[in-house]
Every structure is written in C-alpha cells, then in structure tokens.
Amino acid sequence: MKRTRGLQLGIVLALSLSLAACGSSNNSNNSAAPADSTGDKPSDKKITLTVMSSTPAGEQGAVIEAIAREFEAENPSIKVDFSAPGADYENIMKVKMASNEMPDVFGTHGWAKVRYGEYLADLQGEEWASQLHDAIKPAVTDESGKVYVLPMDQDKSSLVYNKAVLEQYGIAVPQTWDEVMKAAEEIKTKSEGKVTAFHVGGADSWPLGQFFDYFATPAFISAEQNYAAQFLDGTFDWTQFDKLPQMLLDLQKNGYLNKDVLTAKYMDSAKAFAEGKAAFFAYGPYIIEEAKKTNPDVKGGLLPIPSIEPGDTPTFAGGEKTTWGVWKDSPNIEAAKKFVSFYAKPENVARVAGAMVLPAGLKGVDVNLGDLTEDFKTYENLRVIPFFDREYLPNGMWDVLCKNGQDLLAGGITVQEFSTNMKNEYERLRAADK
Structure with a gap:
C-alpha cells in the first residue's frame, strides 16, 4: 500500500509540473527559446552563407576572397562557403538555375538583368543603393527602381x-x-x-x-x-x-x-x-x-x-563587371544582404575596383588606377558600347x-x-x- 500510494503521489506531482510548464510556454512575455541537442540557443548557431564568385583566379580573385574572409572574421556567427569556379562558372550556374538552387550570393558577370534577373532579390532598400554611379545605373536597375546587384566597379574595358x-x-x-x-x-x-x-x-x-x-x-x-x-x-x-x-x-x-x-x-x-x-x-x-x-x-x-x-x-566595351547579387529565395537573405553591404563599404569598393583597374561603381569612391590613370583621362570621352555578346x-x-x-x-x-x-x-x- 505504501508503495502504491507513493507512486500515485509521484504521478500527481509530475502532472502538476508538466501543466505548470505548459502554462509558462503559452505566456509570450515569459517564453524562453528551447535549447537544441547541443545545448546551444538558436541564436548561437552558425549560418553558412554560400557565395560564388565569377571572378577568375589571380590577383582580382584573391582580393574578392580576402574581403569575404574579413567579413567572416567580423561576423563569427556567419560562415562563408566561398567558391570561384573560373571557366566552369556559367555551366554551374545554368544547372543551379534549372533546379532553382542558387548560391545565397553570386556574381552576375554582365548578366544581372537579362540572365539572372528573375533569381535576384531587389536591393534598392540597401543604404548603398542611393550611391550607384550614374554611368553604371542603367545596367543594374530597371524602370521600376529595382536594384539587381551591387556593382563594385564599372566596366570600361579594352x-x-x-x-x-x-x-x-x-x-x-x-x-x-x-x-x-x-x-x-x-x-x-x-x-x-x-x-x-x-x-x-x-x-x-x-x-x-x-x-x-x-x-x-x-x-x-x-x-x-x-x-x-x-x-x-x-x-x-x-x-x-x-x-x-x-x-x-x-x-x-x-x-x-x-x-x-x-x-x-x-x-x-x-x-x-x-x-x-x-x-x-x-x-x-x-x-x-x-x-x-x-x-x-x-x-x-x-x-x-x-x-x-x-x-x-x-571604342570601349562597357557594362557591369564585378558584382554581388542576392538570391531572392535564399534562406539566409538578411545575412546575404549584410555580406553584400560589407563589400559596399567605400574602402572595399576601392580595393575591388583598384584590383580590376576600373572606375568604381559607387559615387564618392576614389580608386587608384595606377598606370592607367592618365589613359582613362585621355580617353574619357570615347564611346562605351555594351559587350557584343550581351547585347546582340x-x-x-x-x-x-x-x-x-x-x-x-x-x-x-x-x-x-x-x-x-x-x-x-x-x-x-x-x-x-x-
């Protein structure tokens, strides 16, 4: 009898504690986020951001990745899975577009509007968007005001x-x-x-x-x-x-x-x-x-x-060159926008444009154009015609x-x-x- 009565008391006590816990969880002012299997809070989990660059290997690619690692260091909760496939980039992206499984952030290599437009989030609400350089703006925006990508430079190539x-x-x-x-x-x-x-x-x-x-x-x-x-x-x-x-x-x-x-x-x-x-x-x-x-x-x-x-x-060949766009269906869209905004810092835009030896895509950014400073000045009035394959x-x-x-x-x-x-x-x- 003593054992039966003790068991009954234990059951009642367990039910009482369970009901109390349920009542607490229904109170939004006192709720606490449950721990995961490792004991970490969800806010402590690392986000993995997939980033794919269209920039070929070399000095330019090294600068792009270096800035990504600096972002990662300043944002320890975000891991950057960075890749630059080089010559295979377009074929990889075709497969990803077909399956609608795009990287969170990716370069558009001249095709932000025509090829990738339907996959890109609108970035016009970002702080840097108001600083788009007039010369590159038509290539990365549309009549509705949508901003497809961050242009870190503007192609004026020859x-x-x-x-x-x-x-x-x-x-x-x-x-x-x-x-x-x-x-x-x-x-x-x-x-x-x-x-x-x-x-x-x-x-x-x-x-x-x-x-x-x-x-x-x-x-x-x-x-x-x-x-x-x-x-x-x-x-x-x-x-x-x-x-x-x-x-x-x-x-x-x-x-x-x-x-x-x-x-x-x-x-x-x-x-x-x-x-x-x-x-x-x-x-x-x-x-x-x-x-x-x-x-x-x-x-x-x-x-x-x-x-x-x-x-x-x-002439010069022109249009967009080095860009970052954000996949509109990214599960990490806010982190992706934060990543892009990091590149939009004037010092980072200057580094990327300087590595490409091209004028900046944002206003108010001074770029060291090295040997070509005088040449760009000499030829500043030459016609800039869109790259042939993109236009025709x-x-x-x-x-x-x-x-x-x-x-x-x-x-x-x-x-x-x-x-x-x-x-x-x-x-x-x-x-x-x-």
Whole structure:
C-alpha cells in the first residue's frame, strides 16, 4: 500500500509540473527559446552563407576572397562557403538555375538583368543603393527602381599593352586594325621573333571569347554602316561574320600570336606581360596588376578597341563587371544582404575596383588606377558600347565563341565553318528564347 500510494503521489506531482510548464510556454512575455541537442540557443548557431564568385583566379580573385574572409572574421556567427569556379562558372550556374538552387550570393558577370534577373532579390532598400554611379545605373536597375546587384566597379574595358615593348621598337599606340597588324609585323621583325605581338591564353578558352567580343563591335556595330539591327531581328547574313575569325587566324598565320596559344593560360599571359615577351593583350586592365606581382616595375597602357571600318573611331566595351547579387529565395537573405553591404563599404569598393583597374561603381569612391590613370583621362570621352555578346547574341553564345576559337586555331574548322556554327547556334538559342 505504501508503495502504491507513493507512486500515485509521484504521478500527481509530475502532472502538476508538466501543466505548470505548459502554462509558462503559452505566456509570450515569459517564453524562453528551447535549447537544441547541443545545448546551444538558436541564436548561437552558425549560418553558412554560400557565395560564388565569377571572378577568375589571380590577383582580382584573391582580393574578392580576402574581403569575404574579413567579413567572416567580423561576423563569427556567419560562415562563408566561398567558391570561384573560373571557366566552369556559367555551366554551374545554368544547372543551379534549372533546379532553382542558387548560391545565397553570386556574381552576375554582365548578366544581372537579362540572365539572372528573375533569381535576384531587389536591393534598392540597401543604404548603398542611393550611391550607384550614374554611368553604371542603367545596367543594374530597371524602370521600376529595382536594384539587381551591387556593382563594385564599372566596366570600361579594352585591350592593354606593354609600354616598354612599344617604346623599345618605336611603335605608336595603334588606333585601327591595319595599324595593329603593321605594329605586329614591326615587333616580330625588330625583335627577331623574341617578342610576341599578341599573347592569348587559349587553353582557358575565355580569352579567345574575349578577343571576339572586343573586335565584334568595330567589325559589325560601331561604324556608321553597321549590322546592329540585323543581329537583333535575326536577319544577319552570317557569311559576313567570316572576317572576325579570319582576323584571329591571320594573327596566327603571320606569326603574331604566341605559338603555345592552345596550351597557354591566362597566368601565362600575365607572365609574358611581366617579362616583356609580348606587346598586346585582349584581357582588359586587370592583367596589368597580375603582371606586377611578377615584375613590380612593368608598365601597362590602355589600348582602346581599334576601329576596323573606314571612318570609324576606337571604342570601349562597357557594362557591369564585378558584382554581388542576392538570391531572392535564399534562406539566409538578411545575412546575404549584410555580406553584400560589407563589400559596399567605400574602402572595399576601392580595393575591388583598384584590383580590376576600373572606375568604381559607387559615387564618392576614389580608386587608384595606377598606370592607367592618365589613359582613362585621355580617353574619357570615347564611346562605351555594351559587350557584343550581351547585347546582340542570345544567351549561351559565349561558349560557342570560345569553343570555336579553340577549334579554329587547332585547325579543326575553317573560317566558314566557324561562321556556320555561329549561325546554327544563334538560330537555335534564339528560337529557344521565344
């Protein structure tokens, strides 16, 4: 009997304590967050932020990741899972878009509105959004006021050259393609083949795409008589495209291109720049900073994209360059916005834009443009035309440019086959976009 009575008292006591606990949990003013299995409060848990950068490896990529690690250090509750896939970036992102499993934060490499727009959160409420530079604003906002990304710089891109090489051989900065070819012959002859006129890291493929993207504008768009309307409405005669791959092939056949073009990579181009073994580079200003890591004394100059057609003038390729956007369905959207805002600090914008050797994307930020300070001032009134592939080709054509460039130099396809491949893919992708 004593044991039964004691058991009954124990049950009553347990029920009383349970009811008291329930009553306490229903009182919002006195509630306490339950502990997880480790005994930590939810607020103590680390958030893992997936961040994917489209910036290639090198000095620029190192700066981008360094700032990410500084953010991580200042925000110990946020772990940054940072990756920069390089040449594989676009293909990885296509898979992620198809499955709607995007990184929390990602770079848009020129396609914030057209390709990634539907996946991006509106950042117009962020404090830095009011500081967008007027020149880049149209590329990263729309008529409703949506701000798609933080632009840390604004692309004003063209070829660059090694100043010492041109000075050594008494060559003026070329303004036309004919002058480029003349300069290339002089460099080859006067250096007895020791200096390459054009250095391209074709093994990475994207430098070949960059060459075509730069020169397609003077070949087809910037001159008074141009094919802009035909590219946009689908009526372009693709036999006219032959002259663009022919330009690259002429460089190779005349010995103006590095012999190892199909095995050389971007970093090999930077090394050739640093060592004065090449003159011209279709990369953009950022390669100068990469070269300085090998040779701090190397001097680079800006070579606006030379004109091709009579009566035309040189240009810059423009648009967005280094950006961060936030996935609109991110489970960590506030942490993602905090991450982006960290990059929007003036000192961080200046670091990124300085590494790219480009003007800042936000107002009031002074950028050290190094060797190119005077060049940017000299050419400040030159036309800035959107990158050819972004404006006139359907989504997916960049890979076609790159791959066909490799095949052309390897002798796998002819100039005419290059153009035919472009036509077929243009029509297929354009139809798919409708």
